[in-house]
Amino acid sequence: MTSYQGNIRKMSVSTDVDNLAQYQLPVGEERLNMNELIGQQISMQHTGKIHCVHCAAVTKKSFNQGYCYRCLMKxxxxxxxxxxxxxxxxxxxxxxxxxxxxxxxxSDHFVYLANTGTIKVGITRHVTDGVSSRWLDQGATQAIAIMRVQNRLTSGLVETAFKSFIADKTNWRTMLKSQPEQADLQALKESLLEQVEGDLDEIIEEYGFQAIDITDTPAIDIHYPVQQYPEKVKSINLDKEGEFSGTLLGIKGQYLMLDGDRVINMRKYSGYELSIQTEQ
Structure with a gap:
């Protein structure tokens, strides 16, 4: 067994040449390669300490996935x-x-469609090599950029227009239960653009032609290191349970999937000090 201890952060994630998500969990100064632990026994215990992810102050309660109350407010x-x-x-x-x-x-933002079990609209600041870390954090198996816009305000106005016709939320339980059916995101993109044409014209009239730039990049498929999906999702709550152990069966979004249909959202516990044991 190998042991690690330190304050964790959300898992960093990128993709390889086959668009398979590659996860690392920051634990103090260490970086755990989580893909290598799939199929192995792991255990995690909360030491009871929480530090703000911004100012590092000790806090009894974490807000907004890792911040102390003072930072939350300022x-x-x-x-x-x-x-x-x-x-x-x-x-x-x-x-x-x-x-x-x-x-x-x-700065520029992208408005996109993603398949996270259901199709949703969203915004992201970065699309690197055709992939956004936002899509990976949401567990999207497909995604397509609709347009590039000039700033965050414009992205919100555009997203609001799309929300009249399509959801903007991820159902995390649906996302975790299975590999969703493929969708024709290109066709859906074209259909939605027709439906929001009037709203986009109003945004362009107020903010100028440079405000919106429709992209022509194709949809991409994203894959995740999952051996087995849970049949009935059971969420692990570290604040109540304090610890857990089991076989790591997969990772999707920011969730670890363990035997017994158990899952845990690691991002939720950013700033928590954990003691972690792995077989490697």
């Missing part, structure tokens, strides 16, 4: 407009951290 990345980008208020001069807003909100 950081721009914890503001309501991060969840609802159509409420971006940088131009009103009320951004909590203008420099952060300039770097993260006043």
């Amino acid at each position: 950081l721009a990345q914890c503001d309501t407009c991060i969840i609802k980008p159509e409420l971006c208020h940088y131009d009103a001069g009320t951004c909590r951290e203008p420099a952060w807003g300039e770097a993260n909100c006043l």
